[in-house]
Amino acid sequence: MKRSKCNMESMVSAYMDGALSEVEIRRFKVHLKECPECRESLKALTALDKVLRQSSDVSLSPDFDAVFYEKLNRESRKKSWFLGPAPYFSGLKVWAAASACALMIVTGWMLTRPDPVRMTAEEIVIAKHFDILQDFEIIDNLELLENWEALESGEAEL
Amino acid sequence: MLAFKDGDTASFGCLFDRYKTRIVNYCRRFMNDRETAEDMAQEVFLRVYRSAPKYKPEAAFSTWIFKIATNVCLNELRRPKYRYSTESIDVSKTGDGDPPLEIADKLGIAPEEAVARKELDAVVRRALEELPAKQRAAVLLRIYDGFSYEEIAKQIGKSEKSVKALIHRGRNMLKAYLKDYIDREPER
Numbered sequence: 001m002k003r004s005k006c007n008m009e010s011m012v013s014a015y016m017d018g019a020l021s022e023v024e025i026r027r028f029k030v031h032l033k034e035c036p037e038c039r040e041s042l043k044a045l046t047a048l049d050k051v052l053r054q055s056s057d058v059s060l061s062p063d064f065d066a067v068f069y070e071k072l073n074r075e076s077r078k079k080s081w082f083l084g085p086a087p088y089f090s091g092l093k094v095w096a097a098a099s100a101c102a103l104m105i106v107t108g109w110m111l112t113r114p115d116p117v118r119m120t121a122e123e124i125v126i127a128k129h130f131d132i133l134q135d136f137e138i139i140d141n142l143e144l145l146e147n148w149e150a151l152e153s154g155e156a157e158l
Numbered sequence: 159m160l161a162f163k164d165g166d167t168a169s170f171g172c173l174f175d176r177y178k179t180r181i182v183n184y185c186r187r188f189m190n191d192r193e194t195a196e197d198m199a200q201e202v203f204l205r206v207y208r209s210a211p212k213y214k215p216e217a218a219f220s221t222w223i224f225k226i227a228t229n230v231c232l233n234e235l236r237r238p239k240y241r242y243s244t245e246s247i248d249v250s251k252t253g254d255g256d257p258p259l260e261i262a263d264k265l266g267i268a269p270e271e272a273v274a275r276k277e278l279d280a281v282v283r284r285a286l287e288e289l290p291a292k293q294r295a296a297v298l299l300r301i302y303d304g305f306s307y308e309e310i311a312k313q314i315g316k317s318e319k320s321v322k323a324l325i326h327r328g329r330n331m332l333k334a335y336l337k338d339y340i341d342r343e344p345e346r
Binding site: 012055057 | 174179186192195199200278279300301302306307323325329333339340
């Protein structure tokens, strides 16, 4: 497609289609007298519109209406089966019903889920100081270390 | 449409009868395939039927229904079979338009002229098919259905300024494709 050199050529279509303001129309008419390129473009595009409008409309298939109403009936049947109670649950009511269902599901889950592991107070303390208690065995056997020399010489027994 | 919204089902039939030919032809020029065009036109009316409860008369009904038709056509064009197709549809395979004798009958013209008209139809449709989708929509809505730039902007979801540019570029592209027919035009 050849690019136009005239920057007003882009107004040709809008001029043809009556899409310019009165001021623009006056300006463009003056311009047309001076610009052969825009005159040529206007002539060609007007002829193009005539050619395009000569292409004929197609007739509809004889069964067009029947096929459409069959589709419409099929859809209405499907809709009435799927959304039977829909008239009773429209707009905000749908949201309210959905929220109630969601609430019931969450409550049911909370009530039926298995109990979490319950710990005694002592176990909780152990868990909190687990690092210290890991060394408990050494602390518990400190007495052995104190008597180590006696044990080694055989003066004491375990 | 407001009557249909209020429960008058017969008024939907009136709307269907009034707009079906225009919508089929719009889809037909958009898609260059008769069967697909009729399917899409039926989809447009199904959407109109479904949207009735939510319908708000913010614009003319014709603007609204052609907006739906444009969306249906643009969605159809996004399907892979169109997206990756680079060759034009073969006119002989698409059952392109009415037979020449039917055209002659319908328009009251000579059979030879009807043959020429059918050839022109095919060439025009192939030329339209070369335009990018939104450009095609804008050109069709303007030239065949006479919508204003403001209405087209609403229908294709662009600004009026963009519509102006789309239509002008579209016309210039078509001018190049249909040069032979345009040159013959003054002699007709």
